[in-house]
Amino acid sequence: MRQVPDGADRLVVVLSDIEMGAGGPLDDFPHSAWLADLIRSYLEPPYQGLEIDLVFDGDTFDFLKTSVDGQYPRHVTRAVALAKLHRVLAVHPAFIEGVREFLDASPHHNVHFVIGNHDAELAFPVVQAELAEAIGRGRVHFPGFAVDFGDLHVEHGQQHDPMFAVNPEQPLIEWKGHTMLDLPWGSIALLDVIMPMHEIFYALDRVKPRGAVFQLLPEVREVVSNAFWRYFTREYVVEAWRGDDPTRKASWGMLRDVLYRFTTFDAGTSADTPVYQKLTQDLPDARVVVVGHLHNAAWWTAADRKLLQTGCLRDEYVIDPMGTVVGSLPKVYAECFLQGPRTIRSELVEVWGPPPVPGHVPASILELRDAARPLLAPQAERDRMRAEEEAHVAREEGTDDGQQER
Numbered sequence: 001m002r003q004v005p006d007g008a009d010r011l012v013v014v015l016s017d018i019e020m021g022a023g024g025p026l027d028d029f030p031h032s033a034w035l036a037d038l039i040r041s042y043l044e045p046p047y048q049g050l051e052i053d054l055v056f057d058g059d060t061f062d063f064l065k066t067s068v069d070g071q072y073p074r075h076v077t078r079a080v081a082l083a084k085l086h087r088v089l090a091v092h093p094a095f096i097e098g099v100r101e102f103l104d105a106s107p108h109h110n111v112h113f114v115i116g117n118h119d120a121e122l123a124f125p126v127v128q129a130e131l132a133e134a135i136g137r138g139r140v141h142f143p144g145f146a147v148d149f150g151d152l153h154v155e156h157g158q159q160h161d162p163m164f165a166v167n168p169e170q171p172l173i174e175w176k177g178h179t180m181l182d183l184p185w186g187s188i189a190l191l192d193v194i195m196p197m198h199e200i201f202y203a204l205d206r207v208k209p210r211g212a213v214f215q216l217l218p219e220v221r222e223v224v225s226n227a228f229w230r231y232f233t234r235e236y237v238v239e240a241w242r243g244d245d246p247t248r249k250a251s252w253g254m255l256r257d258v259l260y261r262f263t264t265f266d267a268g269t270s271a272d273t274p275v276y277q278k279l280t281q282d283l284p285d286a287r288v289v290v291v292g293h294l295h296n297a298a299w300w301t302a303a304d305r306k307l308l309q310t311g312c313l314r315d316e317y318v319i320d321p322m323g324t325v326v327g328s329l330p331k332v333y334a335e336c337f338l339q340g341p342r343t344i345r346s347e348l349v350e351v352w353g354p355p356p357v358p359g360h361v362p363a364s365i366l367e368l369r370d371a372a373r374p375l376l377a378p379q380a381e382r383d384r385m386r387a388e389e390e391a392h393v394a395r396e397e398g399t400d401d402g403q404q405e406r
Contacts, residue, residue: 004046005345008337011050012149013042015333016057016156016292017312019118022066022084023091026202028314029062030357032091035313036098038351043105051108054099055147057292057310058116058156061088064187065118065198072195074188074247076181081121082130089134096134103137110139112147115171116156116293117164120181123171144168150341153279153286157293157309160275161186175246188247193231194224200371203361207317207325213365216323219372226377229385280305288343290334297332297348308334308348315353315360323365328356 004011018035021027029035042052065072066084073080089096103109113131115122122128122142132140141147145168146155158164163186173182183191201220204213214221277300279289290308297311311332317325331353336346362368376382 005337007339010338012053012336014055014057014290016310017059019062019314020092021062022087025359031354032095034354036094039098039102053110055112058114059118061119063119063121072191074191077178081124081127112141115145117158151287152343154290157291193227207319223375288346310334317361
């Protein structure tokens with residue numbers, strides 16, 4: 001049994017990247033009953049008597065990959081956001097019940113929902129209100145993109161990722177009489193290009209190492225690469241030239257970064273642990289910083305400053321060099337004990353989730369090869385697209401060089 005440190009009067013539990021979806025094989029977290037049991041474990045000794053804050057640190061809900069009427073709209077209005085919320089809550093009642101029991105157990109228990117890039121819809125006040133109403137208890141808080149407890153700072157981490165950062169002061173915009181999310185360009189590219197293929201390739205998003213996936217399945221990489229180029233040269237450019245759609249904000253270089261990230265999961269184009277380490281210097285009042293976002297647990301210290309990078313709670317799996325799924329990854333979250341405003345112990349907690357749900361991941365990712373091949377364009381068209389892309393990149397790089405020279 002884990003022990004509460006002497007003098008601790010408060011515990012902050014940080015859970016990130018749960019990514020509850022709308023059920024079925026596309027849902028990355030079909031285990032809300034298990035999550036409810038994890039929450040209930042904090043109602044037992046040795047935690048009784050503590051003030052406990054349960055922080056859902058972004059990407060609690062996978063609204064980004066939740067469809068509405070079979071579509072993935074990039075214009076996310078109030079109505080679209082609420083439709084996504086209703087779909088997710090309908091299949092995760094056990095989660096809501098677990099949160100209720102946690103709040104009922106003590107007037108000193110609080111719940112906080114931090115905004116992540118997969119659940120940006122939480123920026124809508126009406127979504128916050130409906131989620132709080134579904135829980136049906138007080139002490140449900142929506143702090144925005146970060147929350148602080150004394151010298152402890154908690155945020156999801158997407159705000160340090162150029163692909164998914166937004167203006168935290170204005171996450172919503174007005175367009176053609178509607179209030180909608182000001183989605184980052186990374187999310188828009190995923191909605192427009194990747195999500196239409198999600199029902200075919202959803203399992204590939206759950207396995208690691210990501211780079212090995214596309215080395216073993218070059219057909220899938222070709223399909224995705226061609227889809228990005230068609231999107232940029234046809235639909236995207238035409239609408240961007242019109243200049244009236246605020247969701248059209250990416251260059252081809254940006255879209256190539258999305259493609260690179262999706263097919264390698266290389267953090268070189270994103271936020272990474274060194275970026276988060278810098279937070280311990282940039283936030284002078286924070287001795288402990290907790291982030292999520294990268295699905296990669298890490299622990300870093302310098303003098304009296306500490307960074308805890310949680311893993312994720314959604315289901316993820318490991319493949320061997322032949323593409324065979326050989327096991328699940330553990331789920332990693334954070335516990336931080338405070339005495340007054342000072343953190344006196346903070347650590348990562350590693351737990352094992354339930355066994356995989358049938359159909360959630362194939363025995364081998366090579367099973368998806370046959371699904372990819374019919375989606376490949378004829379070889380001549382693929383060669384033409386590759387040549388067009390190379391020429392476009394050369395022009396972009398030439399323009400950049402010219403601007404630098406001037």
